[in-house]
Amino acid sequence: MEHLLENTTLKVLDLNANEITFKGCDAISxxxxxxxxxxxxxxxANNKCSDYGAQAIAQAIAVNKSLIHLDMTYNNIxxxxxxxxxxxxxxxxxxxxxxxxxxxxxxxxxxxxxxxxQQEREYDWYPDFCVQFVDDxxxxxx
Numbered sequence: 001m002e003h004l005l006e007n008t009t010l011k012v013l014d015l016n017a018n019e020i021t022f023k024g025c026d027a028i029s030x031x032x033x034x035x036x037x038x039x040x041x042x043x044x045a046n047n048k049c050s051d052y053g054a055q056a057i058a059q060a061i062a063v064n065k066s067l068i069h070l071d072m073t074y075n076n077i078x079x080x081x082x083x084x085x086x087x088x089x090x091x092x093x094x095x096x097x098x099x100x101x102x103x104x105x106x107x108x109x110x111x112x113x114x115x116x117x118q119q120e121r122e123y124d125w126y127p128d129f130c131v132q133f134v135d136d137x138x139x140x141x142x
Contacts, residue, residue: 008036014043016071025053032060032067041069045099054081058088061095069097073128079106086112093121099128101142110138 004010004027015024025044031037049057054077061067077085082105089095090112105113114131129142 004031005034006036007031008038010039012041012043013039015047016043017046020044020047020049020053022050022052022056025049025056029056029060032057032064037064037066039066042067043071044075045071045073047075049075049077049081051078051081051084053077055084058084060088061085062088062091064092065094067092067095070095071099072103073099074102077103079104079109082106082109083112085109086116090116090119093123096123097126101128105131105140107138110140113140114138 013028018024024047028042028044032039032042044057047053049072053075054072057070057072058081061070072085077100082100082103085100086109089098110131113127114133117125117127117131129140131138131140
């Protein structure tokens with residue numbers, strides 16, 4: 001981990017399908033929060049991050065200034081973790097592409113993502129889903 005914290009050249013970190021859990025997400029989060037972080041693309045698809053891992057990554061996303069793309073598809077993240085992700089993304093000005101397909105959106109997270117994707121910002125969002133309000137509830141489409 002200490003080598004990652006010292007790295008000033010890493011642009012892409014692909015850890016897809018590596019059984020990353022909360023502990024791994026917590027370590028990655030520490031790097032993303034660091035002053036030396038140059039990471040632009042983080043791939044964590046098909047892991048075991050769950051809500052706790054999403055919370056760790058979300059805390060980092062809120063303050064990170066280098067990440068442009070995040071892939072957390074199929075990580076068994078529930079509404080709570082997705083809500084934390086949406087709240088964190090509202091504070092991030094550099095991340096533009098994020099993938100969350102295959103997780104478990106609920107009404108709370110869908111409402112926040114709907115609001116987030118409608119907000120004006122310098123760069124457009126490019127998620128792998130859209131959220132719409134239909135018949136008195138939110139629906140997500142991929």
